[in-house]
Amino acid sequence: MSFGSPNNPYGQPQDPQQGYGYPQQPGYPQAPQGVPPQQGYGYPQAPQGGYPGYPQQPGYGMQPTYANWGQxxxxxxxxxxxxAVPYGIAVAGAKNAPILAIIGFLALIGLFVWQIIMEGKTGQTVGKKALGIRTLKEETGQPLGGGMAFVRQLAHILDGLPCYLGYLWPAWDAKRQTFADKVCGSIVIRSN
Known part of the structure; x- marks a missing residue:
């Protein structure tokens, strides 16, 4: 069965300007008076301010509130x-009990790795969580990820090189970024 055959259930165009069997209309038909307009098909629209329980992330139409230098x-x-706690254990054990030094050193490394993972996943270390701030990618508004959180910690070397100027930079920078934040494309915002 071809499109132009008389047995075609879809019809064939009678007039090229009219279309395929549908009468041409100047516009959409109007609903009768007193009938409320029907909502269109497709995905439902988000309520004003987003869905409850899901905070609006920066980068999606909202301007973030940057964390200040004090925070x-x-x-x-x-x-x-x-x-300081595992470091103190490591130093105290170095002279008297070498096993304490090893335990303190391993605890220090474990704490560092755990802080990196938490900052990568949630954007918050223990200190940032206590103060209600978080580190996010500036471009997407999402947490950095473990690898970039580690790179950001390494990039803090740049903050200390010119007389610790990079650590003071957020006091007057428009986006409150350190040099490490600028290199890694991260921002620190208030989360509550």
């Missing part, structure tokens, strides 16, 4: 105090 400093201070 970033306090988060770093809390993380440093957390590292």
């Amino acid at each position: 970033r400093f306090l988060a770093r201070l809390l993380d440093s105090l957390l590292y």
Whole structure:
């Protein structure tokens, strides 16, 4: 059966301007008076402000609220105090009990790896979580991922090189970024 055959159930065009068996109409038919308009087909539209329980991420129409220098400093201070415990165990055990030094050193490495993984997955270390801030990719508004979180920690060397100027840079930068943030394309925002 071909398109032009008389047995074709779909018909054939009688007039090329009219279309394939459908009468040409100047516009869509209007609903009768008093009938509410019907919602179109397709995916439902998100309610104003997004769906409840799912916070709007930066990069999707919202301007992020950048964490200020004080919040970033306090988060770093809390993380440093957390590292001080296994470091103190390692130093105290170095003279008297070498097994304590090994335990402290392994705990220090384990804590560093755990902090990197958490920052990569959620954007928050223990200090950042306590202060309600998180590190995200500037381009997508998503957490960095473990590899980029590690690279960002390595890039903090750049913040310390010119007399620690990179650590002070968020105090006056428009996006509150350190040099490491600029290199890695990350931002630190307030999460609550």
